Amino acid sequence: MEPTRSGKVRDVYDLGDRLLLVASDRISAFDWILEPAIPDKGRVLTQLSNFWFSRLPTPNHLLETDIERMDLPAGLNRVALAGRAVVVKKCEVVPFECVVRGYLVGSGWKDYLATGEVCGIAMPPGLSCAARLERPLFTPATKAETGHDQNVSFAAMASALGTEVAQELARRSIEIYEQGRDFAATRGIIIADTKLEWGWHDGQLILIDEVLTPDSSRFWPADQYRVGSNPPSYDKQFVRDYLETTSWDKNSPPPKLPTEIVQQTRLKYIEAAERLTGKPFAWR
Numbered sequence: 001m002e003p004t005r006s007g008k009v010r011d012v013y014d015l016g017d018r019l020l021l022v023a024s025d026r027i028s029a030f031d032w033i034l035e036p037a038i039p040d041k042g043r044v045l046t047q048l049s050n051f052w053f054s055r056l057p058t059p060n061h062l063l064e065t066d067i068e069r070m071d072l073p074a075g076l077n078r079v080a081l082a083g084r085a086v087v088v089k090k091c092e093v094v095p096f097e098c099v100v101r102g103y104l105v106g107s108g109w110k111d112y113l114a115t116g117e118v119c120g121i122a123m124p125p126g127l128s129c130a131a132r133l134e135r136p137l138f139t140p141a142t143k144a145e146t147g148h149d150q151n152v153s154f155a156a157m158a159s160a161l162g163t164e165v166a167q168e169l170a171r172r173s174i175e176i177y178e179q180g181r182d183f184a185a186t187r188g189i190i191i192a193d194t195k196l197e198w199g200w201h202d203g204q205l206i207l208i209d210e211v212l213t214p215d216s217s218r219f220w221p222a223d224q225y226r227v228g229s230n231p232p233s234y235d236k237q238f239v240r241d242y243l244e245t246t247s248w249d250k251n252s253p254p255p256k257l258p259t260e261i262v263q264q265t266r267l268k269y270i271e272a273a274e275r276l277t278g279k280p281f282a283w284r
C-alpha cells in the first residue's frame, strides 16, 4: 500500500475518515533529508508524542496507538509499523504553524539582534541569547508546501482565519507550551520553543500532528543551561551543529552523517524521551 502523502518525516495513509500516520526514521535539517536515517527515531518520537497527547487536557486527534487494534487494511507490514504508527481523526488542517517561543534563541535571537523585535513583536532592550522570556511569544508561520515556512504577523493570521479563531489558537498554543514546559522542568529538561499544528474536526479545533517532540521543539538539558550561550540540545541541533563543522553549502545534497553522529543522535532522542516519560524506550 502506497502512502497518500510522504512528508519529510512521516508517511500518511488515507483510511477514509481516519488517517494512519507513520513516523519514519528520516531526519531533516536545513530542509534536506539527511542520510542515513536515525534508527528508532520514529518510534521514540511517536511514543513521546503519545505521552503528551494523553497528558495534555486539550482535545487531540488520536484514535488508536496499538497496532493490534487498528483494523488496518491488508498489505501493511505490522512488524515494521509497530510503535511508530497512529490512527488519527482526519482533519482539515489549519494552514499555519503555531510557534510558541519561551526563550530567545535560533531565528528569534537573530531577528532580535537585527531589529529589536521577534517576528514583529517589540521586545525590551538588552536581552541575552537564550534568555528566558517573561511571557512566551506566539509567532505563527505559514505551512509552505515547498521550501521554508514563512513567519507571518498575528494580524495576517487573523485576517486569514478570523480574529476569534486566531486568538483561540494563540491562547491554546501558549497554554500547551506552558503545560509542557512546566512538566519538562520537573524532569530536568527545558523546552525552549515549540511548533504546534491544529485541525478542524466536527466544528472544533483539535491538536493534530505531533506534540512537544525534539523534532517540533527545542529541548535543552536544564543543568547545562546558561544565559548568553546557545545550550547543547537533545534535538537535531546536534546534527545541525555537526553539519556546520563541514564545508557543506546547504544548497546541494548534504554530506552523509558519520556513524558516530548517527549513534549519538539516536541516544539523545532516546534519553530525552525516557527522561520525559519516565519509562524505558519500548520497541512497540
Ligand SMILES: Nc1ncnc2c1ncn2[C@@H]1O[C@H](COP(=O)(O)OP(=O)(O)O)[C@@H](O)[C@H]1O
Residues within 6 Å of the ligand: 006, 007, 008, 009, 010, 011, 012, 019, 021, 061, 088, 089, 090, 091, 092, 093, 197, 199, 208, 209, 210
Ligand atoms: N489529524 C490530521 N489530519 C490531517 N492531517 C494531519 C493530521 N495530523 C497530521 N497531519 C499532517 O500530516 C503530515 C505529517 O507529515 P510530516 O512528515 O510531518 O510532513 P511535513 O514535511 O509537512 O512536516 C503533515 O502535513 C501534517 O500537517
Ligand SMILES: [Mg+2]
Residues within 6 Å of the ligand: 007, 009
Ligand atoms: Mg511535520
